[in-house]
Amino acid sequence: MNDTNYQDTYQHPVIDPLHKGLGAYQAPLAASEVKSLQWNLLREEVSLPTAVLYEERIQHNLEWMQQFVTEYGVKLAPHGKTTMAPKLFARQLAGGAWGITLATAHQTRVAYQHGVRRIIMANQLVGKQNMTVIADLLKDPSFAFYCLVDSVEGVDLLGAFFKAHQQKISVLLELGPVGGRTGVRTAEQQSAVLEAIARWKDHVVLAGIEIYEGVLKEEAEIRQFLQRAVNCAKELAQAGKFAEHAAQLPVILTGAGTAWYDVVADEFSKADIGLPLDVVLRPGCYLTHDVGVYRASQEQIQTRNPIARKMRSTLQPALQLWAYVQSIPESGKAIIALGKRDAAFDAGLPLPALHYRPGNSAPSATPSHWAVTGMMDQHAYMTVADGDDIKVGDMIAFDISHPCLTFDKWRQISVINPQYDVIDVVQTFF
């Protein structure tokens, strides 16, 4: 298969009947043909368990976040590691996103291959083969790529590699709080990294400052950390450290996982470093939202942030898992054909949301006392009460907590309309 065909394959993606959670078809098929097959979830035309995205809610969330960043005059580079679904990246970009954030060289290649041309890899780029992946992509002059640096060793490895390849790589200095994850802690570390960048000046270009505030827990310490980043950007701008990058493009100042994006927008949007500046937020989970950790953090945002309040709506959970009741072997216990292979379980177990008996007209809300109490690889234990109207063969829809670790359980995810028709299929590339 030559390069042209290869490109073609990814631009007209084929879905595979050997992957779980779809309807009946006998041979690989273009995702665009799925709608014509007219699968309906309630007519049991999809193999459960299945993961579904609710089209209207995805679109709502996409527009909500874009409006939020626009109100602040900042830019959006959604973290693509959450979904690893290029079809969703394309919608995020079409909706106004500045670029896509990713976590690894592999993820960067997936996004590039599907047309993304501005990427922040919010991690250090380490390893010969990973650098080779990026070096190959950087042969395309239209590709803008930024990765992080936080150590002399890391800068030296990058410098030596890209010098040998006669290429340049753009980097963001990562700042980190003591006790946190990656990122320079001290002024001494920072100076040493900047000196290393200067030593490789024809091959490593400093383009901005990056932080991940999600390792901190309190608003006050987060605002303090954000101020440190702003002050650092200002200091480095004054010292001419961004000169090469700033001659052509705005300096980048970027932060924000999904829980504190409003505080990051508030602090960073006020930054004045004396140079053109792109403030870039990197939330990942907003697109599907959830009913667990991210609902909790979004409720905080709706309370504390004036722009979110002004918007008079909030993010909506847009990803559910549907599964069958497989056994009700003893009083009070239903066993569901849904397991750790299908759903995140690290930040709360799936929550029963809808109950549907095939043949009925519509799903109904599940009683509030139904709860998942444990999961195995392929099973969930759900507590019910004696006398509840539930039987083997019933369908249950579950809301989830932690979209990232749910997406990576599925290679193909149905997109459905309010009538539960499958109108599209989204592929993931983990």
Next chain:
Amino acid sequence: MNDTNYQDTYQHPVIDPLHKGLGAYQAPLAASEVKSLQWNLLREEVSLPTAVLYEERIQHNLEWMQQFVTEYGVKLAPHGKTTMAPKLFARQLAGGAWGITLATAHQTRVAYQHGVRRIIMANQLVGKQNMTVIADLLKDPSFAFYCLVDSVEGVDLLGAFFKAHQQKISVLLELGPVGGRTGVRTAEQQSAVLEAIARWKDHVVLAGIEIYEGVLKEEAEIRQFLQRAVNCAKELAQAGKFAEHAAQLPVILTGAGTAWYDVVADEFSKADIGLPLDVVLRPGCYLTHDVGVYRASQEQIQTRNPIARKMRSTLQPALQLWAYVQSIPESGKAIIALGKRDAAFDAGLPLPALHYRPGNSAPSATPSHWAVTGMMDQHAYMTVADGDDIKVGDMIAFDISHPCLTFDKWRQISVINPQYDVIDVVQTFF
């Protein structure tokens, strides 16, 4: 694409450069061509993080378990849900396995499509589309398939479906302990299920008894539960409940996840039900083993089981994850580019095993005080000590606990020889 091409695709599987953890290649490629690319892990020719299978240890484990069941005169249907790697299923069958166990209709289709023709689906088969998948496969008269039943509702749904399709489905009665997972608890439930099977006698055929003892914790209660299954099989044999199946094939008596397979072999191999009997064990994790939950349970087996002792060897951990040190931002803390996207974390975190600095001659064992203390989606926190010889760009190999939830993070897994050459690639179908 017609059916012939489709079959062809799966018989000559193509690996995809958009999936993580492999070396450099520009276009999809037959897995059989990978060896000729001569990627070597230590020469950094593979993108990390990566998952690798050690060929010699896989082969050792495969032969070890086959010898164990042969000594007991019982049969092996390895649980394929662990790896979902048809190439490994084929090796297990070639090595002497009686069949493959799977957990869902989707998994059954994957195995069938790759040539497996005897499958126990160790679950209830629920849902119209899932039944359709199985009904399609059963059009092949060479395909032997068994699923579980534990409720009247379940039998009635199966009976109505397979009657409408003018087909027969073979089922195993599942017994379960009170407080356990699926399976009938009481004599009344058992009778009701048997009566339901009798009502659908031209479409639902009782072929044997199934249990999953892994929900129990103590050897004594497990032996008691196994005796219940033997007694049930005997009682049903005497009552003629297996008559249709037994006219052509041995009755099936099956149990055993990975932790108690020796006790199941011991109890079930002594069973005499007055009819030809296939005792089938269904361990899944033995092929790769681990250094966590399964090492602990195997140590128990080596202690208590005379045949395992006689074999004078044990299972070997055969699956490792390799990743880079990405940052050492503060004293005592290394951040590894390996996360919940790459490794199981539900039964113990990955354990550092080997340390390799690119350019050195060989990896060395990691100091015993290096330990993973936490993981995020794409990062692991590893504790080290001041003064340890570790730096950014070093490679660390991690042993894992819980193979199942590690396999499902990888679509393509390298198989390596003792020189760390990639000699094959195994694809997974989750």
